[in-house]
Amino acid sequence: MSESELPTEAPQSGRQFAEQPILRQVLACVDSPPLALDAAPFTEAVLAHAAAVAEAVGARMTVMHVLESPTAQEPMDPVEWALRHRDATAYLHDHMSRFSDLHADEVIVAGPPAERINAWAHDNAADLIVLGRGGESDGAFVRLGDTARRVAQVANASVLLVPSMQVGDKPIRYRKVLIPLDGSSRSECVLPLGLEIAAAHGAETVLVHAAPKADLIESDLLDAEAVALRDQLYRRNELAARRYLDWIRSRLPATPTTRIRLLPSGDARRALALxxxxxxxxxxxxxxxGKSGHADMTLGSVADYLINRMNIPVLLVRQNRRNPPTPDHAMDTRLPSQGMM
Known part of the structure; x- marks a missing residue:
């Protein structure tokens, strides 16, 4: 958010948060042997977190496994299909049976995973896709796998990316939910869903805003006047951001417990991860x-950075777009008043 975009006073009382449709269908996507020999932690984590969200919002849940094949056009050999379908079904039953309160439909399809997941989600009006992050370790964090990245970029539905973790026998209970806001209607669209999940789990909600960095262009070292101007811009940004967060919190329900946190000026992506x-x-x-998003970009730079580096589940909220806009209408679809994500 640039300095000029920050409000100089509290937003008008007539402004309302953009409404996010209630989740009705949650699609949990899992891997199974022999294609993923280390899939068990991802499978159980995906099932546990999908169930935690679905139960919180009262949504139906479907568990999907894709029997991977090189192309969608070439049908799988019938014998291979029967054998792999049998193994996948047994694997799903085994892991689903470990969750005593888990009630979900099952579906097994064949083809390229990302394409099959997105197609099924679109055809069956899934509002949320849950899948493991996958990928390989790159030092301190694990990057997204190809399937997870493709789904996050292309899916019309919201996406919950879950890292591999031991979830235990008890249902997942969230204790603290972090919600970044940048002052845009797009970012505020996550509030109904985030607050509903937090309330159902009795979790604390932390609303976070990273104050924009005030940079001045100068060929040499900044003189005293430039330094004073930069500091003045930062103080103004910080004051306006705190006023914005206070206004947001004043319009939220009493539960769940909500706290605000204003982050210092700097790189918003790194600040949020830290x-x-x-x-x-x-x-x-x-x-x-967020605020700087364009209609032809399904994933903003901040969201892209975070899903590649976070070691906790990240829920990307996206307004369902069953009929994506054509380029001719791109400017119309990115109006904040329409709740475009």
Whole structure:
């Protein structure tokens, strides 16, 4: 958010948060042997977190496994299909049976995983896709796998990306939900869903805003006047941001417990990742695109950075777009008043 975009006073009382449709259908996507020999932690984590969200919002849940094949056009050999379908069914039953209160439909399809997941979600009006992050370790964090990245970029539905973790026998209970806001209607669209999940779990909600960095262009070192101007811009940004967060909190229900946190000026992406670790958050809920998002971009730079580096579940909230806009109508669809994510 640039300095000129920050409100100089509290937003008008007539402004309302953009409404996010209630989740009705949650699709949990899991891997199974022999294609993923280490899939068990991902499978159980995906099932546990999908169930935690579905139960919180009263949504139906479907568990999907894709029998991977090179192309969607070439049908799988019938014998191979029967054998792999049998193994996958037994694997799903085994892991689903470990969750005593889990009630879900099952579906097994064949083809390229990302394409099959997105197609099924679209055809069956799934509002949320839950899948493991996958990928390989790159030092301190694990990057997204190809399937997870493709789904996050292309899916019309919201996406919950879950890292591999031991979930135990008890249902998942979120204790702290982190919700980044940048002052846009897009970012505020996550509030109804994030608050509903937090309330159902009795979790604390932390609303976070990263104050924009005030940079001045100068060929040499900044003189005293430039330094004073930069500091004045930062103080103004910080004051306006705190006023915005206070206004947001004043319009929220009494439960769940809500706290606000204003982050210092700097790189918003790094600040949010560090804050999630400092707060020991169990879940981050954020818009797939914020104030600077464009209609032809399904994933903003901040969201893209975070889903590649967070070691906690990240829920990307996206308004369902069953009929994506054509380029001719791109400017119309990115109006904040329409709740475009």
């Amino acid at each position: 804050t999630a670790a400092e707060e020991h958050a169990d879940l981050m809920v954020l818009s797939s695109a």
